[in-house]
Amino acid sequence: xxKKRFYSAVSTLAAVLLTLGMLSTVAVGDQDPLPSWNEGxxxxxxxxxxxxxxxxxxxxxVVPEQRIATFDNDGTLWSEQxxxxxxxxxxxxxxxxxxxNPAWKTQQPFKAVLExxxxxxxxxxxxxxxxxxxxxHAGMTTTEFEQTVKDWLAAAKHPRFKRPFTDLVYQPMLExxxxxxxxxxKTYIVSGGGIEFMRPWTEGVYGIPPEQVVxxxxxxxxxxxxxxxxxxxxxxxxxxxxKAGKPVGINQHIGRRxxxxxxxxxxxxxxxxxTAAGKGTRFMLIVHHTDAEREWAYDRKSKIGHLDxxxxxxxxxxxxxxxxxxxxxxxxxxxxx
Amino acid sequence: xxKKRFYSAVSTLAAVLLTLGMLSTVAVGDQDPLPSWNEGxxxxxxxxxxxxxxxxxxxxxVVPEQRIATFDNDGTLWSEQxxxxxxxxxxxxxxxxxxxNPAWKTQQPFKAVLExxxxxxxxxxxxxxxxxxxxxHAGMTTTEFEQTVKDWLAAAKHPRFKRPFTDLVYQPMLExxxxxxxxxxKTYIVSGGGIEFMRPWTEGVYGIPPEQVVxxxxxxxxxxxxxxxxxxxxxxxxxxxxKAGKPVGINQHIGRRxxxxxxxxxxxxxxxxxTAAGKGTRFMLIVHHTDAEREWAYDRKSKIGHLDxxxxxxxxxxxxxxxxxxxxxxxxxxxxx
Numbered sequence: 093x094x095k096k097r098f099y100s101a102v103s104t105l106a107a108v109l110l111t112l113g114m115l116s117t118v119a120v121g122d123q124d125p126l127p128s129w130n131e132g133x134x135x136x137x138x139x140x141x142x143x144x145x146x147x148x149x150x151x152x153x154v155v156p157e158q159r160i161a162t163f164d165n166d167g168t169l170w171s172e173q174x175x176x177x178x179x180x181x182x183x184x185x186x187x188x189x190x191x192x193n194p195a196w197k198t199q200q201p202f203k204a205v206l207e208x209x210x211x212x213x214x215x216x217x218x219x220x221x222x223x224x225x226x227x228x229h230a231g232m233t234t235t236e237f238e239q240t241v242k243d244w245l246a247a248a249k250h251p252r253f254k255r256p257f258t259d260l261v262y263q264p265m266l267e268x269x270x271x272x273x274x275x276x277x278k279t280y281i282v283s284g285g286g287i288e289f290m291r292p293w294t295e296g297v298y299g300i301p302p303e304q305v306v307x308x309x310x311x312x313x314x315x316x317x318x319x320x321x322x323x324x325x326x327x328x329x330x331x332x333x334x335k336a337g338k339p340v341g342i343n344q345h346i347g348r349r350x351x352x353x354x355x356x357x358x359x360x361x362x363x364x365x366x367t368a369a370g371k372g373t374r375f376m377l378i379v380h381h382t383d384a385e386r387e388w389a390y391d392r393k394s395k396i397g398h399l400d401x402x403x404x405x406x407x408x409x410x411x412x413x414x415x416x417x418x419x420x421x422x423x424x425x426x427x428x429x
Numbered sequence: 430x431x432k433k434r435f436y437s438a439v440s441t442l443a444a445v446l447l448t449l450g451m452l453s454t455v456a457v458g459d460q461d462p463l464p465s466w467n468e469g470x471x472x473x474x475x476x477x478x479x480x481x482x483x484x485x486x487x488x489x490x491v492v493p494e495q496r497i498a499t500f501d502n503d504g505t506l507w508s509e510q511x512x513x514x515x516x517x518x519x520x521x522x523x524x525x526x527x528x529x530n531p532a533w534k535t536q537q538p539f540k541a542v543l544e545x546x547x548x549x550x551x552x553x554x555x556x557x558x559x560x561x562x563x564x565x566h567a568g569m570t571t572t573e574f575e576q577t578v579k580d581w582l583a584a585a586k587h588p589r590f591k592r593p594f595t596d597l598v599y600q601p602m603l604e605x606x607x608x609x610x611x612x613x614x615k616t617y618i619v620s621g622g623g624i625e626f627m628r629p630w631t632e633g634v635y636g637i638p639p640e641q642v643v644x645x646x647x648x649x650x651x652x653x654x655x656x657x658x659x660x661x662x663x664x665x666x667x668x669x670x671x672k673a674g675k676p677v678g679i680n681q682h683i684g685r686r687x688x689x690x691x692x693x694x695x696x697x698x699x700x701x702x703x704t705a706a707g708k709g710t711r712f713m714l715i716v717h718h719t720d721a722e723r724e725w726a727y728d729r730k731s732k733i734g735h736l737d738x739x740x741x742x743x744x745x746x747x748x749x750x751x752x753x754x755x756x757x758x759x760x761x762x763x764x765x766x
Contacts, residue, residue, distance in 0.1 A: 157638060234680060278640075291684045301494060302684030303615075303640075312680060314673040314699055321699070321706045323680055330681075336651040343571055343649060343660050344667075345682060347628045347639030362651055362658070369658045 125271040127421075128264040128428075134377075134419045137412045138268060141375040145351065146275045152373040156276035160350040162306075162342060162363060163269070165283035165290060167356040167397040168379050169298060170261040171250075173388040175396060177257045178289050179221075181244055185228035193227075202227070226327035229286060230310055233322040241292045255426065258297050263428065264420045265354075265379075269298055272352070280350070282306045282342055284334035284359055288325075306345045308333045334359045339366035351375065361402040364411065376411035378402060383417035462608040464758075465601040465765075471714075471756045474749045475605060478712040482688065483612045489710040493613035497687040498712075499643075499679060499700060500606070502620035502627060504693040504734040505716050506635060507598040508587075510725040512733060514594045515626050516558075518581055522565035530564075539564070563664035566623060567647055570659040578629045592763065595634050600765065601757045602691075602716075606635055609689070617687070619643045619679055621671035621696055625662075643682045645670045671696045676703035688712065698739040701748065713748035715739060720754040 129135040144152040145159065166172040186196070186205045196202030201220035204212035213220065229237065250257055269279050281290060281300055287307030294300040309330040312323045333341040339362050342350065352375040353360070353367035364376045381390050381397065391399040406413050414420070422428060466472040481489040482496065503509040523533070523542045533539035538557035541549035550557065566574065587594055606616050618627060618637055624644030631637040646667040649660045670678040676699050679687065689712040690697070690704035701713045718727050718734065728736040743750050751757070759765060 157632075287681075287684070295494075303682065305684060309681065312677050314676045314703070316702075321676065321702045323676060323703075339651045339658065339660060340649050344624075344646065345640065347624070347642060365653075365658045366651070366660075 125274070126264065126267045128267055130419055130421055132419055134412050134414045138271070138375070138377070141352065141373065142271065142275050144373055154351055154372065158348065158351060159272075159275070159277040160280065160346060160348050161272050161277045161352040162280045162282040162346075162350040162354070162367070163265070164355040164357070164360045164363070165281050165285055165307075167381065168262075168354055168360070169265050169269075169281070170257070171387060172397050173390070174251070176285065177250075177260075178285050179224075180248065180250075180257070181241070181289065182224045182228045184244060184248060185240070186224065189228070222329075225286075226310070229289075230325045230327040233317075233324055234288065234312060235322070237288055237325055238292050241289055245293055253424075258293055259426055260424055261297055262379075262420070263422050263425045266298065266425065268354070269300070273299065277352070278304060280304045280306060280342075280346060282333065282338050282353075282363060284308055284332070284337075286310075287333070306333055306341045308337075336362045338363035342366065353377070354379070355402065356381065357397045357399045358402045359398075361405060364402065364405070368409065368411075376406070376409070377414060378406045378411060379414045380416060382415050383420075383423070385417075386423045387416060389417075462611070463601065463604045465604055467756055467758055469756055471749050471751045475608070475712070475714070478689065478710065479608065479612050481710055491688055491709065495685065495688060496609075496612070496614040497617065497683060497685050498609050498614045498689040499617045499619040499683075499687040499691070499704070500602070501692040501694070501697045501700070502618050502622055502644075504718065505599075505691055505697070506602050506606075506618070507594070508724060509734050510727070511588070513622065514587075514597075515622050516561075517585065517587075517594070518578070518626065519561045519565045521581060521585060522577070523561065526565065559666075562623075563647070566626070567662045567664040570654075570661055571625065571649060572659070574625055574662055575629050578626055582630055590761075595630055596763055597761060598634055599716075599757070600759050600762045603635065603762065605691070606637070610636065614689070615641060617641045617643060617679075617683060619670065619675050619690075619700060621645055621669070621674075623647075624670075643670055643678045645674075673699045675700035679703065690714070691716070692739065693718065694734045694736045695739045696735075698742060701739065701742070705746065705748075713743070713746070714751060715743045715748060716751045717753060719752050720757075720760070722754075723760045724753060726754075 126135055126138065144150055145154040147153060163169055166176055183205050186202055190196055190206055196206060201213055201216035201224055204216060205224070245256060245258055248257060249255060250260055253260060272279055279300055281294060281304065283290060285307050287305055287309045290307055291302040291305050294305050295302065311326040311328045311330045313326055315322055315324055331337065331341065338360065342363065349370040350367045351370065351373070353364050354377045355364055356379040368374050368376050380399065380403070381388055383389060390397060391403060463472055463475065481487055482491040484490060500506055503513055507514070520542050523539055527533055527543055533543060538550055538553035538561055541553060542561070582593060582595055585594060586592060587597055590597060609616055616637055618631060618641065620627060622644050624642055624646045627642050627644055628639040631642050632639065648663040648665045648667045650663055652659055652661055668674065668678065675697065679700065686707045687704045688707065688709070690701050691714045692701055693716040705711050705713050717736065717740070718725055720726060727734060728740060
């Protein structure tokens with residue numbers, strides 16, 4: 093077969109398979125798509141959902157372009173203890189920038205950070221945290237900020253595991269992401285975290301490209317600097333992608349309602365409600381942190397990853413609740429043999 | 430060959446082709462990818478660019494995930510005369526809603542609309558237009574608004590061509606969109622128009638899905654209404670995706686810099702500058718409206734689609750300038766034989 097006829101044959105084959113709605117099932121095959129999940133209702137509910145919406149002829153079949161799945165990040169795709177990883181970044185940035193900002197030695201919340209006084213930092217409250225974020229996330233171009241995040245990730249270590257923060261992603265959730273994509277889903281992050289803090293690494297770590305990351309943001313401004321167009325990051329909140337902000341962010345960025353949503357805290361409740369309220373088959377999942385030994389155990393009383401109302405609603409509505417300790421064979425990829 | 434082995438063979442074939450970087454060229458073949466374009470420098474510049482960035486081994490090769498192309502909408506993908514089509518929509522909505530708003534009879538800019546007094550409407554200026562937009566685009570849920578746009582498009586006719594507004598898209602640009610996508614590009618709209626005004630129809634008309642539409646927006650609010658989660662459209666500007674707002678919108682939604690950008694007015698200049706300033710091979714194109722007979726002719730003196738600085742900069746920098754009259758065999762798809 094010459095080159096041209098060969099392409100033509102492949103092209104025809106692909107068209108036929110697409111028409112039959114079969115290409116999506118090729119990638120999965122007979123292998124267990126979720127090998128790091130113990131057998132149980134959580135694992136089965138994921139597989140049942142994917143099978144129902146992808147089987148052509150099924151009454152629950154969903155066309156590929158409508159297969160949108162949204163994932164919270166902190167506590168759903170990677171760990172969030174003892175504090176959000178982005179806060180480690182902000183603290184490290186304050187320390188790095190301190191020599192250029194001598195006033196910080198006597199000025200809260202910076203003083204607290206420089207003295208490693210976590211109590212005083214907590215006492216500075218939301219206002220203090222916001223000041224910290226603005227001082228460390230604004231004032232540079234988008235390109236400069238991206239490089240700063242990359243440099244930090246390459247050097248910083250998590251205090252408990254002594255490993256790069258991006259090692260602390262959940263292997264079972266990586267398998268869910270890959271399984272969904274192999275079945276024609278577009279996977280999105282919808283996080284309260286900073287959109288530009290996540291984009292530099294989500295493609296490499298999760299296989300989620302920048303255009304599929306939704307998050308909180310500060311305003312940016314287009315300028316010509318030394319004859320070169322740049323986007324400058326301003327110390328002003330643009331959007332908070334948390335709680336009731338999540339459906340707003342989803343609508344703004346995606347313009348479609350997800351058919352599957354994954355979260356771990358009350359900050360994800362509205363995203364799950366919004367997803368559940370659409371027509372047809374829907375899938376909602378909560379990761380419940382129950383494993384103090386291998387990861388952390390927290391829910392209703394935790395400030396970080398506070399899970400209370402969303403847990404009640406999950407139980408009432410029959411959403412999938414993952415018991416991390418029971419359902420996951422391993423937590424992190426580095427524990428794979 | 431049984432079914433399973435057949436799939437496996439196709440899967441292998443596809444993997445081989447992807448590895449060789451050949452799948453992207455399959456769809457194009459030897460046919461003219463731009464049949465509605467006359468031979469000339471504009472057409473050739475598009476083909477040269479696509480060939481350079483997609484040929485593996487080429488020094489200008491760009492990996493598929495970086496092949497982002499952004500298109501202005503009004504005047505670049507569809508017509509924008511005698512006024513922006515979204516303004517026809519707003520005017521028709523004012524008329525439809527007038528019975529429920531008796532005060533509009535004596536209140537500008539609504540009075541002007543109801544009396545078809547375009548001079549008085551123009552005199553109401555930007556403030557008047559904003560009031561018109563808020564009165565017709567806000568106050569309902571996102572789902573309700575989507576339906577309103579669809580219903581309007583199904584019924585409304587353009588005053589000159591007596592055809593649905595979505596018939597007035599440019600056939601040569603549809604070919605560019607298809608050609609780019611066949612070569613692994615993601616095509617985006619980046620328009621000053623309303624994001625939710627475009628999303629209901631861009632997939633059907635341009636093959637551009639909702640998640641690849643960037644536009645101006647009003648704020649929305651998540652609420653539970655009668656036990657059902659909804660997003661309510663508020664009479665408050667969220668973002669103006671025009672001029673210096675375009676690179677901001679691109680960064681916010683896509684998180685990558687385009688390698689190709691298409692516009693037709695000074696409102697697109699910053700998007701073209703932002704695109705041009707990236708590393709590697711870039712493509713910038715301006716549609717110049719030069720065809721008063723088949724479409725409209727306007728540029729430096731026009732209020733709608735004002736093209737002045739961007740035209741100068743295009744000429745200075747060697748960006749492609751499309752002379753609609755010379756370069757396009759036909760304008761609209763309904764002129765195809």
